[in-house]
């Protein structure tokens with residue numbers, strides 16, 4: 001016997017599955033059936049495309065048997081099967097390296113969520129929730145050898161030669177105490193219907209039915225007879241191929257929950273059939289909660305591609321643009337060739353037409369919901385605002401549609417607002433959409449810059465998402481209205497208050513004094529025409545990166561090459577404090593100017609360069 005150790009992650013994972021996730025242990029059956037269905041998909045596909053298995057003929061099916069005396073449950077399929085190496089690779093290691101990393105971060109509460117199992121691709125191991133040992137007897141299509149994998153789910157497994165007539169896999173569960181209840185016809189029947197009704201291949205349940213015959217024994221009692229039966233339990237039709245009007249809401253939801261490993265109903269779904277230059281069907285779902293890996297670079301794509309009902313792939317990130325990675329569902333094309341490979345998919349004209357059409361449909365559905373069902377749209381935005389913003393950046397062709405979908409916080413209304421609603425609220429004479437970026441919400445909301453806009457009645461959007469900065473500066477305008485950052489020099493003049501000649505003169509001399517005092521610690525000093533109660537603020541030159549952007553650039557590692565970017569110091573020359581620089585001695589004036597500059601940094605949530613010097617200056621000024 002060749003005994004092998006599981007990779008350590010597998011032992012950890014088994015432990016986790018067996019002990020934390022077992023509140024919903026019945027899902028093991030769905031996982032094993034789904035593996036069988038995938039295995040049939042793979043063989044069916046290989047039998048249709050060029051290669052050694054082309055023309056391979058078989059009658060796809062999944063068979064389930066049980067023995068309540070021996071306490072076993074057996075799931076077998078005639079799919080692709082596994083050879084020795086596959087058994088080692090697939091059942092001896094964990095599917096993705098990201099999974100372990102993610103598991104490590106899960107809270108105890110979250111670990112109890114059995115939903116997570118399927119999302120990881122650890123489905124097979126769920127068998128150990130109900131079995132004390134598991135055997136897999138498998139023969140790979142095209143091979144003459146069969147193998148038996150065996151494990152008690154602790155730290156090791158073994159692989160030995162075995163016998164199996166046909167290609168495919170047989171999974172034998174030796175049920176533990178928790179699992180005994182599954183060696184039961186009615187229990188299995190209802191579980192298959194519940195979770196696997198739409199699996200595209202027939203699932204047969206075999207059982208012995210006992211009945212009483214007409215005949216009587218010597219004592220006159222009816223004689224019992226046992227009959228072996230084999231019945232198809234699932235309906236085995238691909239839901240998306242059915243006519244929309246014949247499908248109930250419940251059926252759509254069940255399909256989603258059983259196929260996309262979510263216990264919650266989806267937020268909404270859309271089922272469409274396109275005809276014309278390209279013919280295809282799509283059934284898309286929006287999960288109620290963003291998938292856990294949505295913000296990981298190695299996220300799992302949630303859309304499966306079929307060609308004429310034949311499964312092609314669920315691992316292709318080209319099917320939809322990255323920013324729609326939260327969408328789950330099916331694309332089924334009538335026109336793509338079956339042997340379409342990943343490389344071909346990328347450049348295939350039909351695929352790109354399907355992709356463009358799908359994006360348009362999704363975006364227009366989002367728009368419809370935003371107009372007709374604001375409550376639902378709020379839920380949607382709470383989960384998916386961020387990926388939509390990425391779309392603004394990456395999907396130029398659909399930017400106008402996306403601009404109608406994204407939402408922002410505002411200093412004038414509660415919750416989120418759209419650009420459209422902002423535009424409708426705009427004051428007469430207002431020529432731009434104003435926003436502030438570059439920090440946490442509370443810092444932005446307390447920015448001294450807001451007062452001048454408020455005074456004019458101009459609304460300011462509070463953009464506190466770290467990608468807003470990059471995205472919005474790229475977008476530039478909404479319906480020909482420029483988008484202006486109020487903490488950049490470009491928005492200064494829009495809220496200008498006219499000054500008298502005398503005021504101008506006095507402010508010129510104060511500005512000059514500040515320039516002398518601060519030297520090259522700032523890019524420039526300007527007299528503010530918009531500050532109300534605040535002595536001074538820092539803003540960035542229109543063409544310089546903001547603080548947030550600089551921070552991002554530093555994080556990305558370009559520290560050495562990046563020249564120091566200095567702010568423009570905008571001073572309120574009407575402020576008493578500011579005016580004092582003209583009366584104080586040079587030393588004291590310098591101290592004051594530096595304190596004002598450092599305070600302006602702090603108001604932006606930016607740490608001052610020399611905190612010790614700052615507190616010392618403040619203390620000595622206060623003392624005076």
Ligand SMILES: Nc1ncnc2c1ncn2[C@@H]1O[C@H](COP(=O)(O)OP(=O)(O)OP(=O)(O)O)[C@@H](O)[C@H]1O
Pocket residue numbers: 031034035036038039077079080081082090091095117118119120121122123124125168169
């Ligand atoms: N019945 C089967 N026939 C052939 N291969 C199988 C079968 N069951 C499992 N496998 C192989 O073992 C691998 C691991 O299965 P497991 O259920 O743990 O993860 P997965 O199927 O990749 O992910 P998920 O369960 O999320 O779909 C599968 O990817 C597949 O290659």
